[in-house]
Amino acid sequence: MMILYDYLFSGNGWKVRRTLRLLDLPHRWQELDLLTGETRAPWFLEKNPVGEIPLLELPDGTCLAESHAILWFLAEGTPWLPDDRRQRAEVLRWMCFEQTHVDGVISRARFRRGFPGVVPTTEADFARWHAQGERALAVLDAHLAERRWLAAERPTIADVAVYAYTHVADEGGFNLAGRPHLQAWFQRVEGLPGHLRIDERPPQGQSA
Numbered sequence: 001m002m003i004l005y006d007y008l009f010s011g012n013g014w015k016v017r018r019t020l021r022l023l024d025l026p027h028r029w030q031e032l033d034l035l036t037g038e039t040r041a042p043w044f045l046e047k048n049p050v051g052e053i054p055l056l057e058l059p060d061g062t063c064l065a066e067s068h069a070i071l072w073f074l075a076e077g078t079p080w081l082p083d084d085r086r087q088r089a090e091v092l093r094w095m096c097f098e099q100t101h102v103d104g105v106i107s108r109a110r111f112r113r114g115f116p117g118v119v120p121t122t123e124a125d126f127a128r129w130h131a132q133g134e135r136a137l138a139v140l141d142a143h144l145a146e147r148r149w150l151a152a153e154r155p156t157i158a159d160v161a162v163y164a165y166t167h168v169a170d171e172g173g174f175n176l177a178g179r180p181h182l183q184a185w186f187q188r189v190e191g192l193p194g195h196l197r198i199d200e201r202p203p204q205g206q207s208a
C-alpha cells in the first residue's frame with residue numbers, strides 16, 4: 001500500500017491527499033510535525049533528502065517527492081490528465097505557474113501568519129509576497145472569467161494544484177473578495193467528487 005507523508009496545514013500535501021481521494025486510491029496517511037522538525041529526522045531524510053512533505057512512498061518502497069510530480073504520476077492514464085499533447089502542456093503550464101507565483105508566495109504569507117514567530121519575517125517580506133500574490137490572483141481571475149476549468153474543457157490536476165493555496169489566500173492576507181471568477185471556480189472545484197477540506201484529516205486506512 002502507498003504511504004503519504006504529509007502535514008495537515010500544507011496545501012502541497014492537500015494536493016496529493018485530494019488526488020488520492022479523487023482517484024479512490026488506497027493508501028496510508030502519515031502525518032509528520034513540521035514545527036518540531038520531523039521532516040529533518042534522519043529516517044525521513046533517507047526517503048527524501050530535501051526534507052519536505054508531501055512524499056509518496058510506493059508499494060515497492062521507492063519514494064516520489066514534489067507535489068506536482070506525484071499528481072502527474074497518479075493521474076497518468078486517467079481523465080484528470082488529458083492525453084492530448086496541447087492540453088497536457090496547458091496542465092503543465094498552470095502547474096508551473098503555481099510553483100512560481102503561488103507556492104512560495106501565497107503559501108509563505110499564509111504559513112507565517114498562521115504560525116507567527118516560527119520563521120523570522122519582516123514587513124518587507126509580506127509586502128513583496130502580497131504584491132506578487134495579488135498579481136497571480138488577478139491573472140487567475142481573468143483567465144477564469146473565460147472558462148470553467150484552468151487547462152481544459154474539464155477539470156484536471158491543474159485545478160487541484162492551483163486551488164490548494166489560492167482558496168486559502170485570505171489566511172495570508174490576500175484579497176479574495178474582489179475576485180468573483182476565482183470564487184466561482186473555488187465552488188466548482190469544491191463540487192468535485194469527494195471534496196476534502198484542507199483542515200480535514202483523511203480517514204485512516206481509507207480507500208478514498
Ligand SMILES: N[C@@H](CCC(=O)N[C@@H](CS)C(=O)NCC(=O)O)C(=O)O
Pocket residue numbers: 007010011012013034039040051052053054065066067068103
Ligand atoms: N515544491 C514542493 C514544496 C514542498 C514544501 O514546501 N513542503 C513544505 C511544507 S508545504 C515542507 O515540507 N517543509 C519542511 C521544512 O522546510 O522543514 C512541492 O510542491 O511539493
